[in-house]
Every structure is written in C-alpha cells, then in structure tokens.
Amino acid sequence: MNRVLKYAWYQLIVVLSGIVFAGIIIVIMATYWRGKEISAVIIFGPLVLVHLFRVFFPLKPGEIAFDERDLAIKTHATQHSFIVFWYVFIISCIAPVLIIGNGSIHVMYLGGLLLTAGLLFRITWSISVIIQYGHTSNDSQANEVLEGGAA
Amino acid sequence: MNRITKQSWIMVLSISIAFFASCIVVAYWAASKGFPEAWHGFIFTCFGGAGYFACLFVKKDKSLIVDERDLAIKALAKNNGFIASYLSFCFLALGIFIYKKPSSLINVNILPMCVCLVGIIFAFVESLTYIIEYGKDSKLPEGGIV
Numbered sequence: 005m006n007r008v009l010k011y012a013w014y015q016l017i018v019v020l021s022g023i024v025f026a027g028i029i030i031v032i033m034a035t036y037w038r039g040k041e042i043s044a045v046i047i048f049g050p051l052v053l054v055h056l057f058r059v060f061f062p063l064k065p066g067e068i069a070f071d072e073r074d075l076a077i078k079t080h081a082t083q084h085s086f087i088v089f090w091y092v093f094i095i096s097c098i099a100p101v102l103i104i105g106n107g108s109i110h111v112m113y114l115g116g117l118l119l120t121a122g123l124l125f126r127i128t129w130s131i132s133v134i135i136q137y138g139h140t141s142n143d144s145q146a147n148e149v150l151e152g153g154a155a
Numbered sequence: 156m157n158r159i160t161k162q163s164w165i166m167v168l169s170i171s172i173a174f175f176a177s178c179i180v181v182a183y184w185a186a187s188k189g190f191p192e193a194w195h196g197f198i199f200t201c202f203g204g205a206g207y208f209a210c211l212f213v214k215k216d217k218s219l220i221v222d223e224r225d226l227a228i229k230a231l232a233k234n235n236g237f238i239a240s241y242l243s244f245c246f247l248a249l250g251i252f253i254y255k256k257p258s259s260l261i262n263v264n265i266l267p268m269c270v271c272l273v274g275i276i277f278a279f280v281e282s283l284t285y286i287i288e289y290g291k292d293s294k295l296p297e298g299g300i301v
Contacts, residue, residue, distance in 0.1 A: 079226075079230050082230070082233075082234065083233070086233060086237055089237075093270070093273070094270055096266075097266035097267055097269055097270045098266070098267060098270070100263045100266055101263050101264065101266060101267060104263050105263075106262075106263070106264070107263050108260035108261060108262055108263060109260060109261060109263050109266075110258075110260060110261075111251060111252055111255050111256075111258075111259055111260065111261050112252075113261075114247075114248035114251060114252070114261075114269075115248055115252065117248075118244060118245060118248050121241075122241070
C-alpha cells in the first residue's frame, strides 16, 4: 500500500475510533456522572496518535515517502477539506443567528465548533485521498506485475 | 510585479487601513461609550474585504500561462491562510472561554463576527504569502516569459 494512502487510512481509523470512543464515554458520563460531560473532551486525547504515524510506520530504507502524483493528490485532498471546512464553519456560525435570533448560546458552542471543524477537516482529507487512490492503491500489485513480466 | 502580487498588495493595504481605522473607532468609542460597546468598532475591519474587488481593476494578461510554481505558491498561500485563520479562531474561542465563565452564555451575534474575523485573517495571510513568495526569487510574471 502506498505510504500516503496508508496514512489516510490510519488517520481515518484513529479519528473515527476517537469519536466513537468519546461518544460512548459521553453517554456513560451523562448517565452516571451528570454535569461533568465537558470533561469527556479529554477522551479525544487519543487523537494525538494521528501525529505518531511516523513512529508506528517508520520510513523503510529505499521506500519513497511520496512522489509528484502523491503530492498532487494531497493538494487536491487539502482543497476538498478546505471547502468542506469553510461550508461547515460558516453554516454553523450563521444557522444559530437565523434559528435563535437575538438570543444567547452556551460558550462551549465555540469549542465544539472548533473541534467538529477540525475533525471534519481530517476526515474529509482522508476520504478524499482514499477516493483519489481508488480505495486501494494498486501500485504494489502493478510493480509485481511489471517485475513478473520482466522476469 | 505580476497580477496576483498586485491584487495581494491591494488586499493587504485595504485590510491594514481598515484595521487601523477600526482601532481609531474603538479608541474613540472607548472614550465616549466605555468598553463593552467599544469592541464593536472592530467590525469596521470587515471593510478590508473590499480588497477582493481588486480583481476587477487589475487587468488580466492573457499571454501568460500558469505553471507548477504558481500552483505550488497558490497551495502554500491557501495552506498558510487556513492555518492562520484556524489558529486565530482557536485563540478567539479560548479568549471568550477565559473571559466568560465556562458555564455562561454568549450573544449569538458573536458568531457572524467570528466568521468575518476568520475570513479577514485568511485573506490577509494568503495575500501576504503571495507577496513574500513571488518577491523571493524573481520579478518575472506568472508562468515566466512566454
């Protein structure tokens, strides 16, 4: 599997696992520890694992980190993420004004918005990369075919 | 100086002037009305967004092509703009969180102001990156001389 694709899958799995895990903890805390739901944000701590990709999957000797095609795919994925992020961010900021009017919202709405937008950015990036590579990279298979043909 | 650099200069100048003007308004309102209301003066920074109309005044040179360097600079500028805007929103949310109590309520009209602020910071940093990157190594137009 291509390294960029591997990173996209890794990031997607970590982020989605973090969300599911945090959701379960929030439900448990809301049931048994009411009033302290906000501390469930700490549960998102495992999301730091996203940045430890190089520790878990170090670059092997001779392995190429990324080439021009990977760079182009990453750039496209980042653009898609920007678009989704801005739409969600603007809608999330304008919708309460339209719904509530001249009212008030909880101060933690900003924190939630920040977290949601950040997570959504990463999820969109990963999905975009996976889609652009065609779900599974056939690079290694193609190389095997080429090597087999040459032999 | 190419077209993007000219547009970027206009954007940076318009935002800087609008920000400077809004600071004056804030100072004036702080002296006359007091501080919670005086913060509203920063809304005048949004007039800096008028710099986006620069594309109407700066003529497009049709004989030029966009090469890989331009695309790389564009990607970098968007990236820097996004990072700056996201960080600014982080600090803004943190500031509001610290200024108010964690369990308190905020006026819902703060949210559109956040959008304006983040958009302005995005445009400013993006334009600044264009100016720095194009001014770094050459005075050639976009795509070089065709």
